[in-house]
Amino acid sequence: MPSKSRLSRPVKAVSAVLLLVAAIGVGTWLHAIDRSAGETWHAVGADEPDRIDVNASVQRVDTVAREVVLRVLIVPRGRLGDEEGLVPAADLKLLNSSNLRGDQIFPARQRISSVDLPIALSSGTVTDYPFDSYRTRIQFAAEENGHPVPVLLTLDKVDSLFALSIIGYDGLSGMGTLDVRFGRSISVLVFATFMMITMWAVAIAVLVGARSLVSRRRGLVWPAFGFMAATLFALAGFRNIAPGSPPIGSLLDYTAFLWAEAVIALSVVVSVVAGALTEHARSVPR
Structure with a gap:
């Protein structure tokens, strides 16, 4: 042995x-x-010597406002700008698909700076968190002195809470068009799933403890009640650190958080009532 x-x-x-x-x-x-x-980055449009490069980067996906914020920098190539692509040779107008902000104008012989453009999301709802997804169309065209010029659109992302995928594109007619889908990143999905499992595990642990107190008639065991009550408020704080700050009423709440809170609250009430009845029965002389 x-x-x-x-x-x-x-x-x-x-x-x-x-x-x-x-x-x-x-x-x-x-x-x-x-x-x-x-x-990962995606490119679509006309790859010609004389063109406008539109470098767009997803800075933030705002699910509550239902918009995605793009940081856009245009670079005129060939005869449309200087050798470094910092100054346009003539007045440039950038036409975009944003319905929240107008087209951008870049005067001739003035240094170009980046601009933030909000693009509206066309589908999806935040209450599906953490499995919510959204779609939008990102489209750019350009004009020089009123005449259309070719555009090469390049898109990447900075927002780590969302993954970006291309579901359609169109580079014809000198424009750059991308149909984009945004979904929660793998890290968000893993953490949100971990949160739901943890909420249920804590609720079941409290339920098992309450059952033991009631079935064994342990009376008023205040340290156990303190632990149960603490988990009731601890889960609320734990839920508030969910990445992306989903609003109350999301799928996370209906599948885990609200049920866990109900189980814990019921366990505390039943344990205290049963404990009080047990203590009263012990105190009554026979």
């Missing part, structure tokens, strides 16, 4: 180390996927 005990300790130690390495490996793999998605 002692030899078996000595053999089991190394096996347990090796198993723990392997589990730790596996957890770190999975985390590193998920981080690599998120990072590669953030470094």
Whole structure:
């Protein structure tokens, strides 16, 4: 028997180390996927010597305001600008698909600076969090002194809370058009799923503890009641750190948070009432 005990300790130690390495490996793999998605860019339009490069970067996806904010920098190429593409040779007008802000005008021989453009989201609802997704059309065209010029649109993203995918594109007629879908990033999905599992696990733990107190007639065990009441408020704070700050009434609430709070609150009330009745029964002389 002692030899078996000595053999089991190394096996347990090796198993723990392997589990730790596996957890770190999975985390590193998920981080690599998120990072590669953030470094991905998409291009559409006319690749001609004399053109306007429109470099657009997704800065923020605002699900509550239902808009995506693009930081846009245009670079005139060839005869349309100087050698470095910092100054347009003539007046340029950038036509965009934003219904929240008008077209942008860049005067001739003045240095070009980036602009932030809000683009409205056309579908999706934030209450589907963390499985919500949104679509929009990002479209740019350009004119020089009233005459259309070719556009090459390049799109990437900075917002780490969302993943970007292209569901359609159109580079004809000298314009750059991308139909884009935004969904929660892998890191957000993993963390939100972890939150839902944790909420249910804590609620079940409190329920099991309450059942033990009631079935064994332990009376008023105040440390246990303090733990149960603390989890009731701790889960509310835990829910508020959900990435993206989803509003109350989202899928996260209806599948985990609200149920967990109800289970914990009911467990506390039943435990206290049963404990009080038990203490009263003990105090009554027979």
